Amino acid sequence: MSKNGDEAEKTLCEWATQEVTQAPLCITFPEAQNFELKSGLIHLLPPFRGLENEDPHKFLKEFHVVCSGMKPHTVTEVQIKLTAFAFSVQDAAKEWLYDLPSEILGIKQGKKEALHTYWERFKKLLAWCPQHGISDYQLYQCFCEGLIPMERQLINASSGGSPSDMTPTEISALIEKLANESKHSATEEEWYPDHPRGVKEISNAHLES
Template sequence: MAANNRRSIKELNAPNSDQQPLCITFTDTEDNFELKSGLIHLLPSFHGLAGEDPHKHLKEFHVVCAGMKPHGITDEQLFLRAFPFSLKDKAKDWLYYLPSGSIETWADMKQQFLQRFFPASRATHLRKEIYGIRQSNGESLYEYWERFKALVASYPHHQFTESLLIQYFYEGLSGMDRRMVDAASGGSLIENFGRGTTPNLHHGGKLQAIWISY
């Protein structure tokens, strides 16, 4: 009997999920359109795990939505309606626990999402990884370059200049690959930076030609 009473009290005090308003405030237009199942199935998934990249998730989310936007619906409306379907497990729990009406725009959603899953501590850690990067033993120049680009892309707001990024990459090279890069650049890569011979981080430039040749 006591156990039944305890269960009854617990049930009576449990919140009614049907009555909990969502954190997102939708407009009348957003309430009147339905997402296609095909779009929902194509959305990337974000679980809120420590190793996941929230910036990459947002990029992938944008790509999918851009290719399947319903006629007459704005990006803002589509993003707000579709984004909850891309969240799983801990990430979805986070969204459900946000205060009612706390998100009114897509900018609000992105800000809240990044504040939760890309906190200042993670930003500081990534900045240290970028300026302290080193080529691993047995890691090819191509693999090192790709790892460096992925690291930089994981923190779009790193605030490092292009010249500093090239310097960090160069200083982390092994002795042999550094000499290879210098030879392909017609001298020290860093010294040549002012003469416009430094590769662009986003396209590879001269470095792309180096690993194709070796």
């Protein structure tokens, strides 16, 4: 999440006006040397269409057996399965796969999740998926779109208008600053002004009566 060489960073707004690559599939395909999924091997894969009468557990067992049997010595079983899975699902199951967002691209802030917690969760996802292939522009666009309305207003106000007029580096620094400030909020009620203040559930039968 830094500048590429000496090329000046664009703002999110400038980036959005350019042609961007297709959003990645929810599966991150591993890099493997000298490995190509042959058409003959693809035909051995069990099909799964997502029908009500199909047994997903049986499908996964058959999928495991086929993938284990086609594994070359230089390729791991995980690499085989990640590459082959999209060829195994069909019809409604394939539509489901294509509509399934990448975990990073589909990130959303929880209704009662503090900004610093959401920010740390976002950074952990990036650390877990170092080869996600998603540009910094798209990453921060997804992060900002996943904010709850109150947090989005805070980001807009702190950015002097809109984060789309900032570069990824500037947005990252701003979010880091605001996230650190949110850690020092005295109570959950202070961070969430719509949260009921001083209201506790009472289960004591005597007090209720």
